Amino acid sequence: PMVWGGVFATFAPQLILNDNVGDYVCRGEGEEAVIEFCNRLCEGKPTHNVQNFWVRYNGNIIKNKISSLVDLESLPIPDYSVFPEHATYRPMQGKVRRTIGLETQRGCTYTCTFCNSPGQVILHKSNINQMFARKKSIKKVREEIDFLHKKYNLGLIYMIDDTFLAVSEKRFDELYEMYLDFKIPFWMNTRCETMTERRAEKLEEMNLLRMNFGIEHGNEEYRRNILKRSTSNERMISAFQMTSGKKYVTVGDLIIGMPEENRKLVFDSIKFTRQLPKDVEKTGAFVFAPYHGTELRELAVKKGYIKNPESICDITKPEESMLDQPQLPKQELIGLVNTAGLYQELPESKWKFIKKA
Numbered sequence: 001p002m003v004w005g006g007v008f009a010t011f012a013p014q015l016i017l018n019d020n021v022g023d024y025v026c027r028g029e030g031e032e033a034v035i036e037f038c039n040r041l042c043e044g045k046p047t048h049n050v051q052n053f054w055v056r057y058n059g060n061i062i063k064n065k066i067s068s069l070v071d072l073e074s075l076p077i078p079d080y081s082v083f084p085e086h087a088t089y090r091p092m093q094g095k096v097r098r099t100i101g102l103e104t105q106r107g108c109t110y111t112c113t114f115c116n117s118p119g120q121v122i123l124h125k126s127n128i129n130q131m132f133a134r135k136k137s138i139k140k141v142r143e144e145i146d147f148l149h150k151k152y153n154l155g156l157i158y159m160i161d162d163t164f165l166a167v168s169e170k171r172f173d174e175l176y177e178m179y180l181d182f183k184i185p186f187w188m189n190t191r192c193e194t195m196t197e198r199r200a201e202k203l204e205e206m207n208l209l210r211m212n213f214g215i216e217h218g219n220e221e222y223r224r225n226i227l228k229r230s231t232s233n234e235r236m237i238s239a240f241q242m243t244s245g246k247k248y249v250t251v252g253d254l255i256i257g258m259p260e261e262n263r264k265l266v267f268d269s270i271k272f273t274r275q276l277p278k279d280v281e282k283t284g285a286f287v288f289a290p291y292h293g294t295e296l297r298e299l300a301v302k303k304g305y306i307k308n309p310e311s312i313c314d315i316t317k318p319e320e321s322m323l324d325q326p327q328l329p330k331q332e333l334i335g336l337v338n339t340a341g342l343y344q345e346l347p348e349s350k351w352k353f354i355k356k357a
Contacts, residue, residue, distance in 0.1 A: 001022075001023060001024055001041065001047075002021070002022035002023065002024065003022065003024040003025070003026060003034065003037065004016050004021075004022050004024065004025045004026065005025070005026040005030045005034070007116050007120075007291070007292075007293065008291070008292055008312070009025045009026060009027060010027045010028055010119075010120070010123070010293065011116060011119060011291075011292040011293030012292040012293075012312070013025040013027055013054040014054075014061070015292075015310055015312065017054060017056050017061055023055060023056045023057075024037070024047070024053055024054075024055055024056075025053065025054045025055075026052050026053055027052050027053070027054060027066060027123075028052050028066050028067070028120075028123065028124065029052070029067075029069060029070050030052065031070050031075060032067065032070055033050060033051060033052035033053065033067060036050050036051075037050045037053065048062050049062065049064060050064060051064050051065055051066070051067035052064065052065075052066055052067050065127065066123065066124065066127040066128055067128070068128055068130065069124065069128070069130050069132065069134075072103075072106060072134060072135075072136045072140070073136065073137060073140050077143070077144050077147050077148065078100070078148075080100060080148075080152065081151075088100060088152065090156065090158075092156055092187065092209065092210065093209055093210060093249065095155070097154075097155030097156040097185070098152055098153060098154055098155045098156070099154070099155065099156040099157070099158055100148055100152065100154060100157060100158065101157075101158045101159075101160040102141070102144065102145065102148075102157050102158065102159055102160065102186075103136070103160050103161065104135065104136055104141050104159065104161055104164070104175070105133070105134065105135040105136065105161050105162075105166075105167075106132070106133065106134055106135075106161075107120055107121065107131075107132040107133030107134065107162070108121075108133055108162035108163055108166065109121075109133045109166065110162075110163060110166070110191070110229075111228045112216075112227055112228060112229060113226065113227050113228050113294060113295035113296045113299075114216070114227060114255060114258065114288065114291075114294055114295075114296045115162070115291075115294060116291050116292070116293035116294050117133075117162050118294075118295075119293035119294065120132045120293075121133060135167070135171070138171070138174045138175055138178050141175070141178065142178050142181075145157070145179075145182055145184070146182075149182060149184060154184050155184075155185065156184070156185050156186065156187065156209065157184050157185070157186040157187075158186070158187050159186055159187060159188035159189075161188065161189070162189065163189065163190050163191050163194065164188035164189060164190045164211075165188075165190040165191075165194035165195065165199060166190070166191070166194055167194075172199060172202075176202050176205075176206060179206045180205065180206065183206065183207040184207065185207055185208075185209035186206075186207070186208060186209060187208075187209055187210045187211065187212075188208070188211050188212075189211070189212045189214065190211060190212075190213065190214075191213065191214060191231070192213050192214075192215075192231055192235060192236040192238075192239035192240070193231045193235055193236075193239070195213075195239040195242055195243065196242065197242050199242075200242040200243045200246065201246075203243075203246075203248065204246045204247050204248060208246075208248040209248055209249070210248060210249045210251065211243070211248060211249070211250055211251065212251040212252075212253055213236070213239060213240065213250065213251065213252050213253070214253050215236065215252050215253055215254055215269070215272065215273065216229065216253070216254065216255050217229075217254070217255065217258070217265070217268070217269050218233065218254070218268045218269035218270070218271060218272025218273065219265050219268035219269065219272075220232060220233055222260075222261070222265055222268070226258065226259070226260060226296075227258075227296075228295075233272060236272075237275055237276065240252065240276045240277055240280050241277060244277035244279055244280065245277075245279065249281055250279070250280050250281065251280070251281045251282075251283060252273055252276060252280050252281070252282050252283065253283050253286065254269050254270075254273065254282075254283065254284070254285040254286065254340070255285065255286050255287075255288050256269060256285045256286075256287065256288065256333065256336060256337060256340070257287050257288040257321045257323060257328065257333045257337070258288040258296060258323075259288075259296055259299045259300045259303060259305055259323065259325070260299075260303075260325075260327075261325075261327075261328055262327040262328050263327075263328060263332065263336070266285075266328075266333075266336050267343075269285070270285075270340060270343045270344055273344050274344060282341065282344045282345075284337070284340040284341035284344070285336070285337050285340040286318070286337075287318060287319065287320065287321050287333070287334075287337055288321070288323065289313045289315075289318075289322070290306060290313065290322055290323065291313055292312070300322075300323055303325075305323040305324055305325050306322055306323060306324075307324065319334060319337060319338070320334065321333050321334065335357075338357075339354050339355075339357055342354045342357070
């Protein structure tokens, strides 16, 4: 049997089952649901009524209810030995390092419209009246790092949290004190408003290797009204200034080609990044991906920017846009994506040549 799971499966189970690419879709968290499914399968028991699963059964689709959230404290430590050893090596900052992903918290309390984490919050609140976003204890995090480092001699930890620094000062201090015992190079994502001068310094002591700030857009009004991100440009720039000059690398990410965006708004983003400290690594720009379970996808479908409401994001073509907007034609958008890095770095006197490119 083929079982689908993950974020796409959670928000578009009908598409998977309609495409006949599997008979089972696990929605929401799968750790306990998949174990129950496998046990039933091995014991020859019915598998069509496992919680969290949508199942094609006797010509119908059975939609089982979402189960209670798993207890993060009781989850076993991931067993990477089931993969070949070379699969755990990743390039980062000029070296190939043995890398694992570490989850210190699950979900996110922010409401960004391009992200499907808010959809997880709504799904679980409406179905089981539980808060999806939650954190592991520092004790649990220490236990996992200690075990994994002793077993695999880690060269890098990839913090997979949506917003790593979305924590209280108390929890940050506990995390800081605990991590000083390891100082394994690590990478993380966070938001500008979670950074302070104090945190910027302590992250250096923890041996942070690289961090990404999600800028997403440089126009405050667009960011506030369309993306539901209310942080000011001034506050965002101050966060980059706090991390400038440190031993770790700071990266700024942009998304372009979002619903209702036009050429002027794209250049608002480009001009914003030109104000950042010189040692900030800019990533050019990523093309907006209308993921299922996001508000921005719903807006794009409503406006007719996505012709086929059932179309799915193709990650094999990250340079293409699924949106067809009259005010920002695809050809122009892709041209801006391909030259965004030049606009960010070269003097404005050269922009007329970049436009030709």
